[in-house]
Amino acid sequence: MRTIYNRFRIGLTPQRVLSVVFLIALGYLVIFPLFLMAKETFIVHPLERFQIPGSSIGDLTLSHWIRSFVSENSFTFFYRPLLNTLQIAFGLSFLALLIGGTLAWLVVRTDIPMKNIITNAAIIPYIMPSWTLALAWIALFKNERIGGDQGIFTALTGVSTPDWFAYGLFPITITLALHYFPFGFMLIGGALRNIDAQLEESAELLGASRMATLRRIVIPLVLPAIFSTFLLTFSRGLGTFGTPAFLGGPVREFVLSTSLYANLIGGRPGIGYLAALAMIVLGVLVLYMDHKIIGTRRSYVTISGKGARAGLVALGRWRWPIASLLMGSILAVIVVPLGALAIDTFMLRPGLYSWENFTWHYWIGEASLSVGLGTGEPGILRNPELMSALGNTMKLAVVVALITGILGVLVGYAIVRMRGSWVSQALDQLSFLPYLMPSIALGAIFLAMFAVPRWPFPSLHGTFTLLVIACVVSYLPYAVKAGVSAIRQIGPELEEAAIMTGASWWTRMHRVIIPIQKSTYFSGLLLPFISVTRELSLLILLVTPTAQLATTITLRYTDRGWYPYTNGMVLLLVVIVVTCTIMSRRLMGTNIAKGLGG
Amino acid sequence: MSIKKFIRKWVTTAMAVGLVSVSNSILAEDWAKIEANAKKEGALLVYSTTSRTAKAAKVFSAKHGIAVEVIRLKEQDLIQRAYQEAASGVQKVDMIVAEDWVAARELLANTGYFVNYVPPTARELFPKRHQNPLVLGYINRVFGYNTDKHSSGNPFKSVWDLTTDEFKGRVMIRDVAITGEHQNALTEWVRRSDELADAYQRRFGKPLVMTEANAGLEFIKRFLQNDPIIMTSDTKISKAVGAAGQENPPYGMFYVYSKHRDKALKDLRITDNRQVDPTLGYYYPIVLQLAAKAPHPNAAKMFMEYLGTIEGFAPWADSPGVYTPNPNQVPFEGDKPFSWWEKKMWYYDLDFAAANRGIVLDTWLKYAQR
Numbered sequence: 001m002r003t004i005y006n007r008f009r010i011g012l013t014p015q016r017v018l019s020v021v022f023l024i025a026l027g028y029l030v031i032f033p034l035f036l037m038a039k040e041t042f043i044v045h046p047l048e049r050f051q052i053p054g055s056s057i058g059d060l061t062l063s064h065w066i067r068s069f070v071s072e073n074s075f076t077f078f079y080r081p082l083l084n085t086l087q088i089a090f091g092l093s094f095l096a097l098l099i100g101g102t103l104a105w106l107v108v109r110t111d112i113p114m115k116n117i118i119t120n121a122a123i124i125p126y127i128m129p130s131w132t133l134a135l136a137w138i139a140l141f142k143n144e145r146i147g148g149d150q151g152i153f154t155a156l157t158g159v160s161t162p163d164w165f166a167y168g169l170f171p172i173t174i175t176l177a178l179h180y181f182p183f184g185f186m187l188i189g190g191a192l193r194n195i196d197a198q199l200e201e202s203a204e205l206l207g208a209s210r211m212a213t214l215r216r217i218v219i220p221l222v223l224p225a226i227f228s229t230f231l232l233t234f235s236r237g238l239g240t241f242g243t244p245a246f247l248g249g250p251v252r253e254f255v256l257s258t259s260l261y262a263n264l265i266g267g268r269p270g271i272g273y274l275a276a277l278a279m280i281v282l283g284v285l286v287l288y289m290d291h292k293i294i295g296t297r298r299s300y301v302t303i304s305g306k307g308a309r310a311g312l313v314a315l316g317r318w319r320w321p322i323a324s325l326l327m328g329s330i331l332a333v334i335v336v337p338l339g340a341l342a343i344d345t346f347m348l349r350p351g352l353y354s355w356e357n358f359t360w361h362y363w364i365g366e367a368s369l370s371v372g373l374g375t376g377e378p379g380i381l382r383n384p385e386l387m388s389a390l391g392n393t394m395k396l397a398v399v400v401a402l403i404t405g406i407l408g409v410l411v412g413y414a415i416v417r418m419r420g421s422w423v424s425q426a427l428d429q430l431s432f433l434p435y436l437m438p439s440i441a442l443g444a445i446f447l448a449m450f451a452v453p454r455w456p457f458p459s460l461h462g463t464f465t466l467l468v469i470a471c472v473v474s475y476l477p478y479a480v481k482a483g484v485s486a487i488r489q490i491g492p493e494l495e496e497a498a499i500m501t502g503a504s505w506w507t508r509m510h511r512v513i514i515p516i517q518k519s520t521y522f523s524g525l526l527l528p529f530i531s532v533t534r535e536l537s538l539l540i541l542l543v544t545p546t547a548q549l550a551t552t553i554t555l556r557y558t559d560r561g562w563y564p565y566t567n568g569m570v571l572l573l574v575v576i577v578v579t580c581t582i583m584s585r586r587l588m589g590t591n592i593a594k595g596l597g598g
Numbered sequence: 599m600s601i602k603k604f605i606r607k608w609v610t611t612a613m614a615v616g617l618v619s620v621s622n623s624i625l626a627e628d629w630a631k632i633e634a635n636a637k638k639e640g641a642l643l644v645y646s647t648t649s650r651t652a653k654a655a656k657v658f659s660a661k662h663g664i665a666v667e668v669i670r671l672k673e674q675d676l677i678q679r680a681y682q683e684a685a686s687g688v689q690k691v692d693m694i695v696a697e698d699w700v701a702a703r704e705l706l707a708n709t710g711y712f713v714n715y716v717p718p719t720a721r722e723l724f725p726k727r728h729q730n731p732l733v734l735g736y737i738n739r740v741f742g743y744n745t746d747k748h749s750s751g752n753p754f755k756s757v758w759d760l761t762t763d764e765f766k767g768r769v770m771i772r773d774v775a776i777t778g779e780h781q782n783a784l785t786e787w788v789r790r791s792d793e794l795a796d797a798y799q800r801r802f803g804k805p806l807v808m809t810e811a812n813a814g815l816e817f818i819k820r821f822l823q824n825d826p827i828i829m830t831s832d833t834k835i836s837k838a839v840g841a842a843g844q845e846n847p848p849y850g851m852f853y854v855y856s857k858h859r860d861k862a863l864k865d866l867r868i869t870d871n872r873q874v875d876p877t878l879g880y881y882y883p884i885v886l887q888l889a890a891k892a893p894h895p896n897a898a899k900m901f902m903e904y905l906g907t908i909e910g911f912a913p914w915a916d917s918p919g920v921y922t923p924n925p926n927q928v929p930f931e932g933d934k935p936f937s938w939w940e941k942k943m944w945y946y947d948l949d950f951a952a953a954n955r956g957i958v959l960d961t962w963l964k965y966a967q968r
Contacts, residue, residue, distance in 0.1 A: 046704040051956040076964050145767065146827055147838035147848035249773055249828035252968045259963075262775035265674045266959045267701045350864060373863065376653070444678060451686035461688045540671070541679050548669075555670055557649075561833040561860065 014505040015417040019427060022411050026430040029473045033445040034280070034433075040273045041065065047267030064270035077259070082278065085255040088173050088244070089237030089282075095177035096233045097226060100184020106322065107185075108192040111312045113323050119189075120582070121330045123592055126182040127577050128337065129534045129570060133175040134243045136337035141166045146250050167250040172243055178333050180236055184229040186592060191225035192218075227294045232435075235283040239438040241537065257438060264440065276441040283436030287429065338574065341567040345380075348372045350563065362564035373562055380568045389553040390572065396464070396549065397532040400471040401525040404479035407472070408524045409514065412483020417492070428484070435477035439538035446470045447541045462544045470538055475528035482524025486517035519589040526581060526592050533573050629718055636896035641665040643894075644901070645680060646695035647673045648884065650913035651905075657912075658904050664897050673697040673778060677705055680889075684711035689891045692898040695734060695905075698778035699885045700951045707731070712887040717903035719924070724906070728923035733883040734905055735914055735922045738939050739783070739832075740855045740870035740879040742839055744847035753849070756801040756875045757794075760851065761820035769826045770835045771851040774962045780852055783880035784962075785954040786946040788814030790876075797876040815961045822965035832857055840866030852879060855933075856919030877944040881921075881936075 044052055044059045052063045068078045106112050107119055125133070142151040143161045154160050164170055195218065203213045241257040248254060256275045263272035315322060344350060348359040349372065359365070361372050365379040380386055411431055418424035434442070450460040450469070460466040490513060498508045514521065536551040543552045550569055557565040584590045644651060646668050655666035671679060676696055683689055684706070694712065696702045706712040716729045724733070743753050754760065760769050774780040787794055791812035798806040798813065810816040827848060829835050836857035839850040842865055855870060872878060886902050888895065904910040908927055914920040915927060921936035929935045 046708075047701060047952060047956065050953040051960075073960070073964055076967050077960075080967050144844075144846055145848075146829070147770070147844060148834075148841040149843075245773070245776070246830055249830060252822075252826075252828055252966050254775075254967055258775070262773075262959070262963065264678075265776050265778055266781060266955065267704070267778075268956065268959075352865075444682075447679065447682045448686070451682050451688050459686070459688050461683060461686070462690055540675055541682075543669070546667070553670075555672070561857075 015414050016423075018410055018414040019418055019423045022414060022427055023423065023430070026427070029469070030430055030433050033442065033449060034437075036445050036449065037273045037441060038277060041270050041277065043270060045267065045269055048270055061270075064268075064274055068271060068274045078275070078278075081254050081256050081259045081275075084169060084248075084253055085238055085257070085279075086282075087169055088176065088255060089234045091169075091173035092176045092180065092237040093230045093233040095173065096181045096184045097188075097229055098184075099177065099181040100186075100229065101188045101226070103181070103185045103326070104189035104192055106326065108189055109313055110315050111319065112315060112326075113319060114327060118323070118326055118330065121327070121334065122185050123182045123581070124334050124578060125179055125330075126592075127530055127581065128179070128334070128574055130176065130179040130240065131242045131246065132337040132341060132570065133178055133333070134171075134246050136340055137171050137175050137247065138166075139340055140336070141171070163251055167247055168253045169248070172247045172253075175243055175247070176237060176240060177233075180233045182592075183232050187225040187229045187232075188222055191222045195221050224294045227290050231286055231290050234286050235436050238279045238282055239436070241438070241440065257440075260438060261440060264444070269444075273441060276438050279438055280433075280436045284433075287432060287436070291429075338571065341571055345564045345568040345571065347564070362568055373564070375557075375562050375565070377557075377562075377565065380565060380572070385548075385553060386550070386565070386569065389548045390550045390569070392547045393533055393550040393573070394576070396467055396471065396547075397529045399468055400475065400532050401529040403468065403472050404475050404528045405521055405525040407476060408479025408481075408483035409486070409521055410483070411476075411480045412485075412487045413509075413513065415480070415484050416487040428480075431480040432477045434473050434475075437474075439474065439535070442474060443470065443538045443541045446473075464544060464547055466542050467539055467544070467547070470542055471528070471532050471535065474535075474538055475531050478527040478531075479524045482520060486520035486524070487513065489520075490516055519591070522584060522588040523590040523592060526584065526590060529580065530577050533577055632896045632899050636664060636894070636900045637662070639664075639894040639897045641667060641894070642693075642897040642901060643691050644668045644693055644695065644898075645671055645676050645691050647671065647676055647697045648695060648914075651695050653913040654905060654910050655901070658901055658910065662900065662904075664900065666901060674701070677702050681705040681709070681711065684709070684889070684891070689889050690893060691889050692892040692894045693889060693902060694885075694887050696885050696887065697737075697882065698782065699731060699883055700782045700946075700948055700955065701778055702885065702887075703731070703948060704952060706887065711890055713890050715886075715888040715899060715902060717899055717906055719903055720906040723925055724923040725925075728883075731883070731885040731887060732902065732906075733923050734886050735884050735911065735920050736881045736936060736939075737884065738855045738879060738881040738919055738921075738943060739779075739852045740850075741874050742836070742850040742853065742858075742868050742870045744839055744841075744844060744849075744867050745869050746842060746867040747844065747847055752871050752873050754871065755873055756797055757817065757877070758798050758801045760826075760849070761817070761824050763824075765824060765849065767825040767827070768846070768848050769821075769824070769851050770829055770838060770848045770853075771826055772832055772835065772853065773828045773830060775959065775966065776830075779880075779882045781955045781958050781962075782882065782946045782951045783852070783944070784814065784818065784958045785951040786814075786880065786944045787817060788812055788954055788958065789947055789950045790814070790944065793876050800875060810961065815957070818958070818961045819965050822962070826851075828966070836860070836866060836868060837864065840864070840868030842867055854919055855879075856917045858919065859917035872942070878939070878942045880944050880946070881939060882945070 041064050042060050042062070044055045044057055044061050046057050049055050049057055052061055055061060068074060071077075103118070103122060107115050112118070138146075138151075140152050141161045142148070143154060143163065143166050145163055145166070151161065151166070199217050200213055203217055208216070239257055241261055244255045245258050245261070248258070256279055260272045260275040263269070263275065343353065345362050346358055346360070347353060348357050348361060359372065361379060363379045364381050365371065367376055367378040368374065369376045377383060411427060415424050415428050418427075446466070446469070450457065450466050453459045460469070494512055494516070495508055498512050503511065534551060539549060540552055543549060550573060554566045554569045581592065642664060644655065644666060646652070647670070649670050652668040652670065655668050658664070659666050673696065676694060677698065680691060680694055683691065689711070694706070696706075707714070714730050714732055716732055720729060720732055754765070759765060772780065774784065791814050794813040794817060795806045806813055806816065808816040810819050832853040835850045835853040839848055840861070841847070858868065858870070860866060861868060870878070886905065888898055888902070892898050906922075906924060908924060911922045911924065911927060914922070915930065918930045918933035921939070
């Protein structure tokens, strides 16, 4: 008896305890919602009963599955949107890799000037909400088809853009790629930076050509980063709703997320959740592929900061032209959309671009029913409602970032220290799963789950806590990626040495593990922080009356067409987030790239 | 008659009897007592699809000293949230200002989570048909065109014109798939298929040949095959249709008429078409409902009363296209009264809409995808 107990006690290492705790927690917060969602696809809901002969509410049914997958109209209802979705997801990932990879190579491996500026600027497209690029695209390239004012391109050149260029899958793919290429840039850049130059030098000594070195040494070492980028961008391509709805509608090209939304609105959650599940399954497939192909190889990647840096490729007389072209394109992607938003906040009468029409009214004006749009709302900066919503958003973002950050380290610790066991694998994959869930569906499920008291929680409905839980679950994947990559770089011998000196687990954590990788942990906080500031669909069903968020409160301005306010709020958020990112870089040496696990 | 049907019928009858007795008891209620209790209850929580509720609430609070918290939600989010909360027994909301009554009735009223309440002013002044559910106001959605291009008058006279070559790729509509009210409205086109088919005959002088089950669905199919432009918001539609300096402006279908309030401000050259056979568009209600377990029922009743008055409706009365059932309201300048619109536009049958909206949505989805 005693020996069993002792064995149990000895086996009770911190990582094991952590693993079990996290497995249970994640099962509860990730698998259970998934199960609830799946359950809904077999149930007859109030409005669905009319289309299912002889059914009543709450009955079990297979008809949602039949309709979506094997009925006469399955192709138009499901497979066609699925194909469009896949086309976008693949195109987007490919472009994001291409743009991000090229940029990363130029910055890391060549003698291109202005490296710091380019590195900083290249991350901003991700910080901006993705729909700003869609809006900018329409403003630039729209043609007669959607009427209204002329597109800027047509106005300048007199050439009318073709429909396929202005709307539909093509611009959806491009604008999303411009939004997500920073993933590729950061991850591939990180991987390139970590390649020990001695490897390449040896190859050179052995007479390998530059191409051969690239093919046999560089690419294999960067491959894990390429796959990570692919995984991250591909899954985002599956779930995005705003951009496809906005750019696809004019030429009637739809995707799975629009189908999810349509059926939720049509009162048919059974069919809607099937679309959501399909997205999740696709994401899981990619995740699985990633593990199959990279899983074993990833562990060989030796990250060492000590190796010599490879010699930089000299760009020669192309140095400046390439740098200017790069800076120009990056600036265009940032300045054009933000500038377009900004201009609208300074025009008293919308759409009338002249100096006489310039105003500060929408920023600092008094409430008025006669000036400008006559909204009766004070300007943004003196609008107590907007300012308190902005405050709530910041509070939520900070709390969520801190919690996900801490969890990220602990889960990462458990995953790395348990490496090789099924527990580690399960934790790794479970913690990534929320990344694959469309947030509209996740919000609805969390509402259903936590409105009732559910052990160990009381009813969390309408509480700030629920917002925090939803966001933590949703953004945990980022933090865990950062945590894993941080802990992986700390050899177990450091901890073993500490154990020898009798340090407790707690001491080891806060004296060894955490200080060594401080900047990586803080980097892990950045992405959740940024993401919270612009989250809408996850939180819209959960917001509390007393804690409205910046995104939820601007809804009411959007639907009255008061864009100066909406645009102004978006700009404020972008400015705040960029400032925080830069400050944290200065103060803590953080780097968003590390936050992605790069 | 099967037992199930018998029980259902019996239950319906019982509910009807119950309703009558409830409305009788409301008649006998003591408004002074409600007011007195309301002041004791304190802060009220309202979910609303329209942001103007918050404006009305501000004035109401100032006047009566009862704080009102308004959360603005999109129509389906509102229904979802109100439903989930009630279903899990945490109903903190006191009343809702809801749209898409077809869906809301299924999830919120038929379940007993929300009840209808008719406050004194509405009871006295509103025509009976606007009392259950209690209607805050009606919104109408119209067909519109650019007046610069069509200065001489209506470019189309029948809804079927929109399925002809002349309008190919030129008609804009908010995505039916994400607009519950559009789905409801189109069920009426199914229900009144014969009238729609007659309109076809009037327009083209020959009977409608259909491949779909009825003229309503046939319209949806032909309309979508005529390459319409699907948009995400009515604001964008009215702006696209009305912008100045266009050679070939698009036409708007089913956008809210109240967007015309921005005509001067945004220099929109837009007007609605008042000669479309067989309907000028459709109208739908904004509905007020009281939570069955409202924490502050009396305060909610007072706010509902307030919204039925001319003063309470003021935030909505500042534009065309919104109509209170209160007969004392003067129509917005240049707009027709609701009684006019009501005769020229189709509404929808709630039961028929609930039963057929899925079919409409499916037909839409079937042909919408290019």
